[in-house]
Amino acid sequence: MPKPIDKTIAEEAVNIVTGERQQAYGHPSKNFQDTARLWSVVLGIEVTPQQVALCMVHLKLAREVFSPKRDNLVDAIGYLLGYDACGKEENEKTIRIDSYSNGNPFSSN
Numbered sequence: 001m002p003k004p005i006d007k008t009i010a011e012e013a014v015n016i017v018t019g020e021r022q023q024a025y026g027h028p029s030k031n032f033q034d035t036a037r038l039w040s041v042v043l044g045i046e047v048t049p050q051q052v053a054l055c056m057v058h059l060k061l062a063r064e065v066f067s068p069k070r071d072n073l074v075d076a077i078g079y080l081l082g083y084d085a086c087g088k089e090e091n092e093k094t095i096r097i098d099s100y101s102n103g104n105p106f107s108s109n
Contacts, residue, residue, distance in 0.1 A: 009070065009073050009074055009077065010077050012074050013074045013075070013077035013078040013081060014077075014081065016074065016078055017078045017081045017082065021078070027085065028049075028053070028081070028082030028083075028085045028086065029049060029082075029085055029086045031082075032049035032050070032052040032053055032082060032086055033049045033086075035049070035052045036048055036049045036051065036052050039052065049086045050083055050086050050087065053079050053080070053082045053083035053086060054079075054083060056075075056079040056082075057076050057079045057080060057083070060072045060073075060075045060076040060079065061076060064076070
């Protein structure tokens with residue numbers, strides 16, 4: 001029998017991204033924008049904030065392949081939320097849960 005999907009991993013990611021991480025590092029779009037500028041200089045090519053988020057997801061996936069840990073999955077989801085926030089809320093100061101369907105990012109539309 002397959003293991004059931006653990007929605008608490010996604011819930012934990014939402015809580016972290018909209019809480020302690022955002023307070024510590026600011027809105028992901030700003031943080032990823034700053035990171036993109038730095039990576040652009042180092043790599044000698046233009047890097048977008050969305051590319052930063054996707055690269056961070058891949059970093060967490062590579063770590064998961066090497067050593068499976070819940071933290072890798074939580075962080076990967078968090079980076080995907082940041083990716084989404086870069087496009088939807090470019091000028092916002094916080095990620096709002098109510099920006100998702102009916103305030104629940106796990107419900108289907």
